Amino acid sequence: MTGPELPPGSGRRLTRAFFARPPEVVARDLLGRVVVSGSGPTTVAVRLTEVEAYAGADDPASHAFRGSTARNAVMFGPAGHLYLYFVYGMHWCANVVTGPVGEASAVLLRGGEVLTGSDLAALRRPGVRRTADLARGPAGLATVLGWGPATNGHDLVTGEEQLRAGRRVADDALSTGPRVGVSVAAQVPWRFWVTGAPGVSAYRAAVRRPRRTGSSSMGD
């Protein structure tokens, strides 16, 4: 009768102060925490197992590196808000804004383990066979949660979408390494993941492949 509920032990909601710290500190501390979207029968809860930190103006790999634009405006606002961006013409990915207002640092939510609402999660991810893969990768995680353009700017501290305390991961249970898919500052080890956990994606270095030559002026 009742829909899915919050998993036992999901704990208190994380506070503004939690997010208002440096991105690499927040990132590491987010592992094992629980993202919740929806309510009642539409509840989906995911335990975070992979995240990535991005600094603001000092980080060439950050979307905020070249200053404020229409797309990244949320990054320059208060910590604890969601920054959703559209990439490769088809995927939405979710960040949590960190640090003080104006710094524009953030943490990309890269993967997790579905704790609640796996039926709905599977509906949102047709074609995914293994339950452990439902929230694997930043686009998959956002999709499972039902997040998209309408979610951009949402406040995790006061809104319906939430981040709950869950259980912090011990130092000896996590790994760190270079960030996935970035073509600059790739050596910065700001990717954090729970070693061997579901939802952790394989490392992929950024690759620039030659684009098909335009066929506009030549006969087809």
Place this chain on the structure above:
DNA sequence: CCGCCGATCCTCT
């Protein structure tokens, strides 16, 4: 398991 590759369109230069 691993690596290559296309899809697809928004964003900023």
Place this chain on the structure above:
DNA sequence: GAGGATCGGCGGG
């Protein structure tokens, strides 16, 4: 006009 904080299918070892 180029390139992107990706994904999943396919083919080879």
